[in-house]
Amino acid sequence: MYATSTCPFCERARRLLREQGVSWTEVAVDAAPEKREEMKARSGQTSVPQIFIGQAHVGGFDDLDALDQEEALERLLRV
Template sequence: MSDAPAITIYTTAICPYCVAAKNFLKSKGRDWTEVRVDTDPAEREKMIARTRRTSVPQIFIGDTHVGGYDDMMALHRAGKLEALLEGAGA
């Protein structure tokens, strides 16, 4: 998986969907970079500018904005998430 795209998740400490997203990615054997927006207002501003959303989690696979947990699971159910995780695009 060395050429698989990096995963970035914008999260807060008390977000059950953030936990669910991380548990799902862990079940897929994937690692991610977690950006806590509750402890760093500058990162929250960066997330909002990048996604135009204020809710967490916001998930990026490579440069692709997947969205939140529900968005990621919808991609998974549609059979498109695995290709994205492998770097093939959605």
């Protein structure tokens, strides 16, 4: 997950992932500006968070939350 330390949507994504009991790798784009360019290249987006499961781009928090509401997130995380 590409994120910043001050983003409320990033915190919501962290909370949701913790609730799912999964670990993740976080790339702090506020601490490493070159990683923001990497995020843009990978996702085509400029906002955070940008979440990937494996190599698949999920999107931002709203997308992650929608997957959770549809009960599809757990299946994606367990693959």
